[in-house]
Amino acid sequence: MPRHMGINRAYVSGEIEKTPQEKQKELEEKMKKFLEKGGKIEKVAPGAAYNLGSMEKSGKPHWTDKEIKAAAKNKD
Numbered sequence: 001m002p003r004h005m006g007i008n009r010a011y012v013s014g015e016i017e018k019t020p021q022e023k024q025k026e027l028e029e030k031m032k033k034f035l036e037k038g039g040k041i042e043k044v045a046p047g048a049a050y051n052l053g054s055m056e057k058s059g060k061p062h063w064t065d066k067e068i069k070a071a072a073k074n075k076d
Contacts (some may be wrong), residue, residue: 044074 018026046068
C-alpha cells in the first residue's frame with residue numbers, strides 16, 4: 001500500500017448505518033417470516049391503551065380516550 005493512502009474503514013463505533021433500501025428489505029423479510037409463522041395483521045381503532053401513564057408527576061395521560069378518537073375522526 002502506498003504511503004499516502006489511508007486506511008479504508010469507518011471511523012465510528014458500532015455498526016455501519018444501513019441504507020433505506022436495505023432497511024426496507026430487512027423489514028419485508030421479517031414481515032414475511034412473521035406471516036409464514038401464522039401471524040395476523042389487524043387494523044385497530046385508535047384510542048388510549050389500558051394502564052396508560054404520563055411522564056409528568058401526576059401520572060395521568062394528557063388526553064382522554066374520547067379526545068384521541070375525536071382527533072382520529074377529524075384526521076380522516
